[in-house]
Amino acid sequence: MVKLFNSRSLPTSLILILGLGVTLAATAAVGRWERLLRQSEFQQHTNSLTTALQRTTNRYNELLLSISDLYRASKAPIDEATFSRFVQRSLGSYPGIQALEWAPLIDQPERAEYELWLEEMTNGEQASITERDRAGHLTPAAVRSSYVPVTFLEPWQSNEAALGFDLASNPTRRVALERARDTGMPAATGRIQLVQDQAEDQYSFLVFVPIYNQPAQSRSNRRQQLQGYILGVFRVADVVEESLRDLNGDIDFYIFDQSAQLEEQLLGFYNAQTRRLVTREPPRTRLAVSSLCPSGLNCVQTISLGQREWQILFLPSDRPYLLWRTLATLLIGLLITAVLLIYLARWQAELRRTRELSDLKLQLFSMASHELRTPLSVISVSAQSLGANRESLSLQQQEGAIARIQIAARRMGQLVNDILTLTRAEAGKLEFNPEIVELTPFCQQLFEQIQLKPGQNLSLEGKAVSGKAYLDKKLLHSILINLLSNAAKYSPEDSQIRLIVTAEAQSLHFQVADRGIGIPSEALEQIFEAFYRGKNVGAVPGAGLGLAVARTCADLHGGYLTVQSSSCRGTCLTAVLPRIE
Known part of the structure; x- marks a missing residue:
């Protein structure tokens, strides 16, 4: 069975697995919560937009109903001046209104009289009830049983072309007129092109409120008692932009008239960046699917207007957004895991160092008791x-x-x-405490401390031996005394041991060369470890500490030791110490 973790790596692996597991779980939970939060914010925002649109259309309905109350409350006929004075304030308070109008029901026998009145009112500029031909031009209305011509309208400027236009001549308007007449409730048209509006990229709609000569409860009575209609003329763009004027948001949406035929349902597209509603073709799919409304239907809201239903299709931004809380959770989790791993690594290193020191002490005591x-x-x-x-x-x-x-x-x-x-x-x-050392007397004193075998000879060589050096005398003493002692110990009698001191630009080289037994090649990598001795030492006494001490002192100097050895040519050990100015 393969061992996945050893005893030393188990705590680290455990913390890594637990840390990453908890971090990923927390990140997933926070990510889900943040997505739900964004979905909730999106829904609240779309609800606010929908409520604003519904509130505006309700205000327009209430306005038209209040104007209709004027006709219901007045026993005398309402003339143009009275109508104009009554609606002026409303026009100033409701910027989304294109026009407010009165359109009476005119039967065929009353047409001639009405057109005479119309000619007098316009000073001869218009003398007939009009309708649009197939080319879109205004022409005298065809003979029909009844007409619903625009008679009073405010404001007059930019709307004068609508005067005398027969609202019943257009199928879209006629459907709304008949619905309002039969139900007694306000009724809105589908999208239309206004007589007075030449812009082809603007859709408008009308809302009709029926006025009766006498209160009527049944459909037949309503048809008999119909006097005419109060109507409001609205551009879709004006209504939407005025509704959302005080709202901040970055959500685009389409508006569709669900009560219209499929090819006439599009009312406009609202661009949140420009805060304008324009006419353009809808997307291929009308139900947008995104993380903010995963079911698609969550992006759809509806409002009611004049017995019609408008559908609002909100389009979540396709720009990628960053889940800051999720990212922060991930980074914090990884940071905590990394801190714990670093702390554990340091603790393990300290524990390992303590164990090594304890083992070293045991070895030292054991060796000391023996040596x-x-x-x-x-x-x-x-x-x-x-x-x-x-x-x-x-x-x-x-x-x-x-x-x-x-x-x-x-x-x-x-x-x-x-x-x-x-x-x-x-x-x-x-500690490292450098001082000025005169090399020649220092080395001569070292020579006196070396126990030589019969016939062995120590020589001091090198161009730098006569100079001075700025080194730690105690540490240098430990380095050289151990190198020279080892050379004497492992060299035969009647052999020469050389101490060669040379200087480089940035370092001093203390080279100890002998003709001893040498160091086996397989032992070169371990020769500087404490208590290690080569297999060829035989009965020569020793504890295996000399080279370890020399390397430790060289390291403290910022230097190092090198070794070259051969069983037939002896050993050359060099202490390379940096020159301190």
């Missing part, structure tokens, strides 16, 4: 021998015992120094 036992035994035995047999020992034997004690003491001192150096370095307590 110190031999020199202590030598010192103890030699001291006891001197104390017990001083009188019987010759001078040469006494000097030999003292020499053994001194050698063992130096070995113990060097071992203790190495242990202290590594321990302080691991604890971060080993």
Whole structure:
């Protein structure tokens, strides 16, 4: 079975999995909530737009009903001047109104009399009831049983062409006239082209309110008692733009008249950016599907106007929008996960360092107990021998015992120094304190501390040896004493050990070369690790700390060690230390 996680990576993997899982779950939840919030905002906005349009059309209906009350309340006929005075205030208060008009019902026998009145009123400019021919030109109306000509209209300017126009001559207007007459309620037309409006890209509509000579309850009575119609003339664009004038929004929409035939349903397209309603062809699909209205039907609202139903198709913006809360949740979740991982990594590194330091201490204590036992035994035995047999020992034997004690003491001192150096370095307590060092006397003193085998010889070479250097004397002492001691220890008798000091532009090179047993190639990568010794050392005593101490001191200098070795030509170890000005 493959092991997916080891014991060290398990906490990291666990935090990563949990962190990413919680982050993704929270991001998904916030994303869903934000989408629902945007859907709700979109619906509220479309509801506000729809309510504004419905409120405006209701106001226009109420206005027409209030004008109709004038006719119902007055016993005397309403003349032009009275009509004009009554509607003037409304025209100023309702900018969406194109015109307010009165159109009486004129039977065929009354036509001649009406046209005489019309001619007098226009000073001979118009003498007949009119209608549009197939080419769209105004012509005298054909003979019919009755007519509904526009008689009073305000404002007069720009609407004078509508005077005398027979509203019943147009099929669209006639349908609304008959519906209003039969129901007694306001009735709106489908989209029409106004007689007075030459713009081909503007649709308008009329709303008729029937006026009766006597109250009528049935359809037949209403037809018999019909006197005429109060009507309002409206451009669709004026109504929509006036309704939405005080609303801010970026939602485009189409308006369709659901009560009309399919080819005549489009009333206009509202561009939220320009805040204008224009006429243009509808989209191929009338139900928009987006994240704001996933069912499509959520984008559709309806309003009622004069017994007709207008459908408003809202078009959510196709511009991509950024879910800021979702993105923030994702980033915060990833940030928290990353912080936890960093904290865990540091904690694991500190724990690993503590374990390594603890292991090093155990190794040091174990090694110390083993390596110190031999020199202590030598010192103890030699001291006891001197104390017990001083009188019987010759001078040469006494000097030999003292020499053994001194050698063992130096070995113990060097071992203790190495242990202290590594321990302080691991604890971060080993300090770097450079000072000016005269290299020649410094190296000569080192030579005196090296225990050489019979016939071994130390030489000091190099052009830079006679100069001075700005280095840490204690650390440099630890580097060179260990390199020279190792060279002497692993070199045969009667061999030469060379210390060569050279200078480069930015560094000093301390090279220790010997003709010893060399270092096996497979051991070169580990030779600077504490307690590591090559397999070819045999019975030569040692703790494996010398090169580790030398590398630690070189690192503290900002330098490094290099090694070149061969079993037949010896070893060359070089300490490269930066020159400090």
